[in-house]
Amino acid sequence: MTYQLTAPLLDACVLGVVESEDVYGYTLTQRVMDVVDISESTLYPVLRRLQKSGLLTTYDQPYQGRNRRYYRITTEGSAQLRFFRNEWETYKSKVSSLIGPGIYNAAPVTPTATVPDFTPAAPVITMPAVAPVVTSIPEAPQTDIQPVEETSAAFSPITLTLQSSDVSTPDTHEYTADNVSLGLEAAPTAPDIDRIIVEAQNVFNVNNTADADSKGGTQ
Numbered sequence: 461m462t463y464q465l466t467a468p469l470l471d472a473c474v475l476g477v478v479e480s481e482d483v484y485g486y487t488l489t490q491r492v493m494d495v496v497d498i499s500e501s502t503l504y505p506v507l508r509r510l511q512k513s514g515l516l517t518t519y520d521q522p523y524q525g526r527n528r529r530y531y532r533i534t535t536e537g538s539a540q541l542r543f544f545r546n547e548w549e550t551y552k553s554k555v556s557s558l559i560g561p562g563i564y565n566a567a568p569v570t571p572t573a574t575v576p577d578f579t580p581a582a583p584v585i586t587m588p589a590v591a592p593v594v595t596s597i598p599e600a601p602q603t604d605i606q607p608v609e610e611t612s613a614a615f616s617p618i619t620l621t622l623q624s625s626d627v628s629t630p631d632t633h634e635y636t637a638d639n640v641s642l643g644l645e646a647a648p649t650a651p652d653i654d655r656i657i658v659e660a661q662n663v664f665n666v667n668n669t670a671d672a673d674s675k676g677g678t679q
Contacts, residue, residue, distance in 0.1 A: 465496055470506055472544035475515065475537055482519075482532045507531060515540055 470492075477483055477491050489503045510516040515537035520527040533541070 465498065467506075468544065469548070470496070470498070471510060471515075472541065472548065474503070474506055474510060475533060475541040475544070478516065478531050478533045479538065479541060482530045485529045485531060488531055510537070 473492050473496060474488070477488055483491075485504075485507065488507070489500050492498065492503060493500065507516065511518060511531075513536075515534060517532050517534055518529050519532070520529050522528070
């Protein structure tokens, strides 16, 4: 082994082997030697020292006509093993911070994030079935509607008094017209009044002509 195994680290290895169960001395040394480069002659003094310190206790058990010595961890040994573990984790962390792979010489690594393609699914909206509600509509009460007779707007009759411009025949004539005779449905407007005057003049001229004819015949 390249790195030197210190006495506290070797004590921790031995206590770790017997932590879970009592172990026969020969089996204990073989387990440690499978991991750590150390001789059997070096391990037995370690076992005696841990036993003397009260961290291990021993008992003998016959096996095929011979006694086998078993090692058992004590309460003090379990507490010491917990201490060794905490110290080892601290020591290992500090050493790893110095000799870890590429801590000082490795080029900085730029983290890259891979975003998976994501296509949102179309939302599916489920509407609960609703039974139609039929509301009865009461019939409207029947009412008798009497037809309204359309009536034309009435206005007072219009009376025009026309006088001849001929001095020799100073005749006058009155012309009366209402909305019925004029075919109007409302009060006459200015154009209607002009039309009435024209009609009245026509009637007046006709009457004047008839009067002149009658006077000529009498003479």
